[in-house]
Amino acid sequence: MKNTELSQIALTQDATGAIANPIYLSTAYQHPHLGTSTGFDYTRTKNPTRSAFEESFAKLERGTASFATASGMAAIQLICNLFKAGDEILVSFDLYGGTFRLFDFYEQQYGVHFKYVDFLNYETVKESITENTKALFIETISNPQMQEVDVDPYYILSKKHHLLTIIDNTFLTPYLSTPLEDGADIVLHSATKYIGGHNDVLAGVVTVKDANLAEKLGEFHNMIGATLSPFDSYLLQRGLKTLHLRMDRSEYNAQLLAKRCYNLKGIDQVLYCGRTGMMSLRLNKNYKADKFLENLKVCIFAESLGGTETFITFPYTQTHVDMPDEEKEKRGIDEHLLRLSIGVEDYEDIEQDIIQALEKSKESVII
Ligand SMILES: Cc1ncc(COP(=O)(O)O)c(C=O)c1O
Numbered sequence: 001m002k003n004t005e006l007s008q009i010a011l012t013q014d015a016t017g018a019i020a021n022p023i024y025l026s027t028a029y030q031h032p033h034l035g036t037s038t039g040f041d042y043t044r045t046k047n048p049t050r051s052a053f054e055e056s057f058a059k060l061e062r063g064t065a066s067f068a069t070a071s072g073m074a075a076i077q078l079i080c081n082l083f084k085a086g087d088e089i090l091v092s093f094d095l096y097g098g099t100f101r102l103f104d105f106y107e108q109q110y111g112v113h114f115k116y117v118d119f120l121n122y123e124t125v126k127e128s129i130t131e132n133t134k135a136l137f138i139e140t141i142s143n144p145q146m147q148e149v150d151v152d153p154y155y156i157l158s159k160k161h162h163l164l165t166i167i168d169n170t171f172l173t174p175y176l177s178t179p180l181e182d183g184a185d186i187v188l189h190s191a192t193k194y195i196g197g198h199n200d201v202l203a204g205v206v207t208v209k210d211a212n213l214a215e216k217l218g219e220f221h222n223m224i225g226a227t228l229s230p231f232d233s234y235l236l237q238r239g240l241k242t243l244h245l246r247m248d249r250s251e252y253n254a255q256l257l258a259k260r261c262y263n264l265k266g267i268d269q270v271l272y273c274g275r276t277g278m279m280s281l282r283l284n285k286n287y288k289a290d291k292f293l294e295n296l297k298v299c300i301f302a303e304s305l306g307g308t309e310t311f312i313t314f315p316y317t318q319t320h321v322d323m324p325d326e327e328k329e330k331r332g333i334d335e336h337l338l339r340l341s342i343g344v345e346d347y348e349d350i351e352q353d354i355i356q357a358l359e360k361s362k363e364s365v366i367i
Contacts, residue, residue, distance in 0.1 A: 009056045009240065021237045023230050024048040045222045049230040053237040054205075057195075060174040060240070062181040063207040065214035067221045068228035068236065072170065072190025073098055075204030079166060079186060081220045082213075085111030088132040090125060092149070092168075093118045094142035094331050096190075097320035099168070119149040126157060135164040140179070141171040141273055144280045144315045144339045145332060148273040155183025164213075170194070170306070171278050175247045180209050191236055193306025193341075197246050201235040203228050246308065246344055250277030253310075253350060254342040260351055266358040268336070277342040278305060280315075282332075283361070289314060289335060292361035298345060298353035305341030310350050313339040 024047060029040040040046050054066040069075045076099055083089065091103060093116045103114040117125050119138055136158055141148050151167065158165045166186040167179040173194045179187050189195055191203035208214050221227060228236070258272040258279055269282035283289055293301040299310040303318045313319055315333050328334070342350065 009059050021049060021052050021234055023234045025230055043230070044225050044227050047227075047230050047233070049237075050228055050233040053228075053233040053240075056237060056240060057174075057205055058207055060178075061169075061187055061207040062174075062178045063187065063209045064211065065218065066205050066207040067217055068191070068233055069204040069206065069221070070226040070228055070232075071202050072188070072192055072204040073102060074226035075188045075190070075206045076102060076168075078204075078206055078217060078220055078224065078226070079188060080106055080112070081224070082164070082216065083112045083134060086113075086132060087134040088113040088115060088130060089135045089137050090115050090117045090128055090133060091137045092116070092139045092142060094145045094147070095139055096143050096168070096170075097315070097323050099139075100320075100327075101322045119151075119154065120147060122153055122157075125154070129157075129161055129163070133161065133163060135166055137166045137168070139168045139171070140177065141276065141278065143171070143278075144271070144319070144337060146271040146273050146278060146280050148275065151179065151184070152182060158185075159183070171276050173243060173247060173276075175243050176251075176275060180207065185210060185213065190306075191239075192304065194243065194247065195236055195239050195306075197239040197242065197307060198235075199304060199307040199309065201232045201239075203232050203236055205236075247276070249344040250342045251275065253277065253344070253347045254279055254340075256347050257340075257342060257350060257354070261354075264355070264358065266362065278340070279342065280337055280339045282334075283336040283338065283358075285336065286363050287336075287358060287361045288363060289338060289361070292338070292357045295357040295360040296353060297356070298349045299340075299357075305339075307341070308344050310343040310345060311341045313341070315339050 027043040029038055031037055050068050054068050058066040091114050106112045107114055117128050136154055164185040167184045169187050170190045170193050187207045189205050191205045254277045258270050261267050261270045266284050266287045267281050268284045272279035299312050302311045303313050304311055315337055316335050320328055320333050
């Protein structure tokens with residue numbers, strides 16, 4: 001995607017020529033006559049500020065319709081409504097903990113089955129498909145292992161078995177990847193992350209190409225009501241204008257840091273797929289994660305990602321807290337694993353901060 005195209009799409013189409021998107025706070029819209037409408041009736045159903053963002057985003061994702069929701073989890077929950085008891089969905093094994101928790105709830109409460117599979121292993125996924133399988137749910141870059149799945153073969157497999165392919169594109173964004181163009185049916189984001197980009201808006205977005213899917217999701221969006229507020233929609237639209245700049249910078253910083261961390265004493269494993277700003281580090285057993293986190297000065301110990309600041313998260317007790325210990329163990333989520341979302345700061349500042357925090361986190365050897 002070209003940078004200029006991205007900025008242009010994010011510009012408002014307002015007739016006044018306003019460069020920034022107007023925020024329409026009105027929840028209700030006056031009808032000129034009985035049976036007529038301006039196209040806007042009630043804000044849960046449609047709001048001009050939200051529509052402006054949704055239209056821009058659908059273009060970026062190469063889709064036809066986007067639905068902005070009150071959080072990334074609300075976006076996933078919106079999609080869950082496409083399935084009924086007995087349906088089975090094959091899901092990325094190495095997945096965001098909150099999505100795992102929601103799917104577990106849907107399994108217990110509504111009888112939708114979620115089977116965790118390793119999308120890095122095509123043959124196992126293929127063999128896992130049964131007559132009840134209705135969809136594949138893939139996080140293209142696994143979390144927190146940061147392995148990138150080659151999704152193309154799954155688009156072909158899905159078509160053959162009439163499955164929906166659902167992609168969580170949060171870590172890549174439409175700047176780096178447009179799955180609808182490649183063959184996906186539904187793309188979702190926690191827009192709280194790179195799309196908003198400044199850690200000041202909680203939001204989600206679902207995008208599709210197919211008209212039937214758009215109609216169904218549009219009905220659910222209005223019916224369930226977890227639609228995005230006008231102000232938050234404005235913030236997302238504003239975020240789009242700098243998405244390319246922020247992605248370029250955090251990817252650049254992450255690539256440099258990954259290289260540096262391979263040679264750092266105290267780090268046993270660097271998990272980075274080479275794209276985007278997300279990586280994980282496994283500390284050596286002689287280094288303490290709690291000491292490392294409390295000694296950070298530039299990077300921030302906080303639980304989110306995709307913002308301008310570098311965030312370091314401790315998946316074991318944060319993002320994956322509700323995952324049973326044996327499941328965490330299978331995924332390599334232990335007390336030495338840290339997840340980093342690299343920000344847009346000066347690279348040197350990030351590197352120096354990590355080095356100094358590592359030095360302070362080494363356990364003193366008693367002789
Ligand atoms: C990959 C991924 N998907 C979905 C979500 C849920 O998004 P939200 O926190 O905006 O509800 C998250 C949150 O961290 C995430 O990392």
